[in-house]
Amino acid sequence: MAAFLVSLLTVFLGEIGDKTQLLAIMLATRFREPWPIVAGILTATLANHAVAAFAGQWIHRTVPEAALVWLVGLSFVAVGVWALKPDTAEEREGQRPGQSVFWITVVSFFLAEIGDKTQIATTVLAAKYASLVAVVCGTTMGMLAADVPVIFLGARFAQRLPLKAIRWIAAALFIGLGAATIAMGLFGRGL
Numbered sequence: 315m316a317a318f319l320v321s322l323l324t325v326f327l328g329e330i331g332d333k334t335q336l337l338a339i340m341l342a343t344r345f346r347e348p349w350p351i352v353a354g355i356l357t358a359t360l361a362n363h364a365v366a367a368f369a370g371q372w373i374h375r376t377v378p379e380a381a382l383v384w385l386v387g388l389s390f391v392a393v394g395v396w397a398l399k400p401d402t403a404e405e406r407e408g409q410r411p412g413q414s415v416f417w418i419t420v421v422s423f424f425l426a427e428i429g430d431k432t433q434i435a436t437t438v439l440a441a442k443y444a445s446l447v448a449v450v451c452g453t454t455m456g457m458l459a460a461d462v463p464v465i466f467l468g469a470r471f472a473q474r475l476p477l478k479a480i481r482w483i484a485a486a487l488f489i490g491l492g493a494a495t496i497a498m499g500l501f502g503r504g505l
Contacts, residue, residue: 315448316443317439317442317443317444317445317448317449317452318445318448318449318451318452318455319452320439320443320452320491321436321439321443321448321449321450321451321452321453321456322452322453322455322456322459323456323487324435324439324452324453324456324487324488324491325432325435325436325452325453325456325457325460326456326457326459326460327456327483327487328431328432328435328456328488329432329456329457329460329461330460330481331481332430332431332432332460333426333430334355334423334426334427334430334432334457334461335460335461335464337422337423337426338351338355338461338464338465339464339465341415341418341419341422341465342464342465342466345415345418347415348465348466350414350415350416350419351415351416351419351465352458352461352462352465353416353419354415354416354417354418354419354420354422354423355419355423355457355458355461355462355465356454356458357416357420358419358420358421358422358423358424358427359423359427359453359454359457359458360450360454361424362423362424362427362428362433363427363432363433363436363449363450363453363454363457364450366433366434366436366437366440367436367437367439367440367446367449367450367453368440368446369437369440370436370437370438370439370440370441370442370449371440371441371446373385373437373441374440374441374442374444377441379499380499382441383495383496383498383499383500384496384499385441386438386441386442386492386495387492387493387495387496387499388492388496389434389437389438389441389492390435390438390488390489390491390492390495391488391489391492391493392492394485394486394487394488394489394490394491394492395485395489396431396434398481398482398485432453432456432457435453435488436449436450436453439452439453442495
């Protein structure tokens with residue numbers, strides 16, 4: 315349960331103000347068809363985060379425990395520092411006209427998530443926790459929890475959120491997870 319909850323909270327906070335959330339707002343205001351957009355986000359996120367989680371589990375199996383503690387801990391800290399950099403509208407993926415809203419969303423979200431904070435966080439979480447399913451479900455639910463409200467409430471909702479404060483909270487969460495992981499590794503509790 316811890317893997318699911320930490321994954322959900324980590325991605326939810328990391329997604330606020332992220333380029334994929336901006337992409338969700340843009341798709342919602344452009345197409346005004348919320349359900350195909352939500353289905354596209356779910357599909358793309360499950361696929362993208364499953365790949366990231368498999369990579370994280372491979373790292374967990376192949377990297378020695380002592381090095382893994384530092385790798386995971388420092389990765390959390392790096393994602394925390396990265397969370398402080400706001401995403402801009404220019405970083406969003408474009409869409410091709412003539413395609414269905416669902417497929418535009420799937421392709422756009424899958425591509426936008428490659429190398430994104432939430433994908434890296436998913437990889438790190440899967441390296442930390444043994445339950446691949448809990449991590450993927452948690453990160454996917456975190457993505458949906460952050461993006462679905464803005465799809466239905468539109469760009470006005472996002473403009474009223476204190477995005478800077480939320481980025482700082484997300485950064486603190488990632489850095490705290492990194493410090494806790496390293497401390498537990500140093501004091502023999504392992505990952």
